[in-house]
Amino acid sequence: MxxxxxxxxxxxxxxxxxxxxxxxxxxxxxxxxxxxxxxxxxxxxxxxxxxxxxxxxxxxxxxxxxxxxxxxxxxxxxxxxxxxxxxxxxxxxxxxxxxxxxxxxxxxxxxxxxxxxxDTISTELINFYDAAYIKAVDPVDTPTRQAASKIMVAFHNTLECCGKEDDNPLFLNVQASLCPNKKEDPIVSCHIKLRDLFTEKxxxxxxxxxxxxxxxxxxxxxxxxxxxxxxxxxxxx
Structure with a gap:
């Protein structure tokens, strides 16, 4: 029926x-x-x-x-x-x-x-960024520093950021090479950009x-x- x-x-x-x-x-x-x-x-x-x-x-x-x-x-x-x-x-x-x-x-x-x-998702990537950051600002030019610099440039170009707002003098010495496309002033922290990116996603x-x-x-x-x-x-x- x-x-x-x-x-x-x-x-x-x-x-x-x-x-x-x-x-x-x-x-x-x-x-x-x-x-x-x-x-x-x-x-x-x-x-x-x-x-x-x-x-x-x-x-x-x-x-x-x-x-x-x-x-x-x-x-x-x-x-x-x-x-x-x-x-x-x-x-x-x-x-x-x-x-x-x-x-x-x-x-x-x-x-x-x-x-x-x-919060873990953005924190893990921030830690990954910081690990490369430490090596990239090393005054001694080594293969590790060169690899870290490429990682930093990839982050900076993708997120349109530069550094992490810590006023590290070592970073200021290499800022021009690590942030080739820097357009904004003041500089936008990559930590902030990473958190915003994954919060949005x-x-x-x-x-x-x-x-x-x-x-x-x-x-x-x-x-x-x-x-x-x-x-x-x-x-x-």
């Missing part, structure tokens, strides 16, 4: 939402945001740097990879919601609901992790995750109501 009334409305609402997920919408959109964050010039230019055998800390990418995974899975899971709703299949809808719960739990866990580590990640979470909650509610309506209709028949 087919469902009727409000349950029928929920059926097509669920189908519509999942059709958007599957064919044109949020899964692709979220995946696109994640890939943009992963390959954004500013972050990729900095996080690909290597100094004395140590890669620049890539903790930021953990949250991005979670978004990539969620976006990719949502495109696949959307098919279950679409087909399950239109076929009024409790099995498919139950599987869809389970997938949503798992994805939602992963998002909550990633959100908690991101909140706890929101994490806000994008947070907004994308929040949008997914809100839609998932509605999807889970609609799926549960539709499953109950299908079961009741079958029992009545």
């Amino acid at each position: 087919a469902i009727t009334g409000c349950s029928l409305c929920i059926k097509y609402t669920l189908f519509f939402f999942n059709f958007i997920f599957w064919v044109t919408g949020w899964g692709v959109f979220i995946l696109g945001i994640a890939l943009w964050l992963r390959h954004d010039t500013q972050t990729s230019n900095l996080l690909m740097l290597n100094f004395e055998g140590n890669q620049a800390p890539g903790t930021f990418y953990i949250s991005v990879y979670v978004l990539i995974a969620v976006g990719a899975v949502m495109m696949c899971v959307g098919f279950l919601g679409c087909y399950g709703a239109i076929q009024e299949s409790q099995c498919l809808l139950g599987t869809f609901f389970t997938c949503l719960v798992v994805l939602f739990a992963c998002e909550v866990a990633a959100g908690i992790w991101g909140f706890i580590n929101r 994490l806000h994008v990640v947070g907004l994308a995750a929040l949008a997914i979470a809100v839609i998932m909650v509605f999807e889970m509610i609609f799926t549960m109501v539709l499953c109950c309506a299908i079961r009741n209709a079958a029992a009545a028949y």
Whole structure:
């Protein structure tokens, strides 16, 4: 026996939402945001740097990879919601609901992790910058100093900053070579620029995750109501 009334409305609402997920919408959109964050010039230019055998800390990418995974899975899971709703299949809808719960739990866990580590991401890269800074201002010209200078120039050109506002006389001696594109006066600290950069990126990640979470909650509610309506209709028949 087919469902009727409000349950029928929920059926097509669920189908519509999942059709958007599957064919044109949020899964692709979220995946696109994640890939943009992963390959954004500013972050990729900095996080690909290597100094004395140590890669620049890539903790930021953990949250991005979670978004990539969620976006990719949502495109696949959307098919279950679409087909399950239109076929009024409790099995498919139950599987869809389970997938949503798992994805939602992963998002909550990633959100908690991101909140706890929101300062760690920029702090790790600041420490990496400072390690190169110490070597770059060394008065003795060594291969290590030359490598550190290249790291510093990469930071300064990417972030449009120069130094860390510590008035180090050793830095002032090499400032012209380490900050070839310095345009602003007073000089903008790279510490400030790094914090601002990752605060901005994490806000994008947070907004994308929040949008997914809100839609998932509605999807889970609609799926549960539709499953109950299908079961009741079958029992009545």
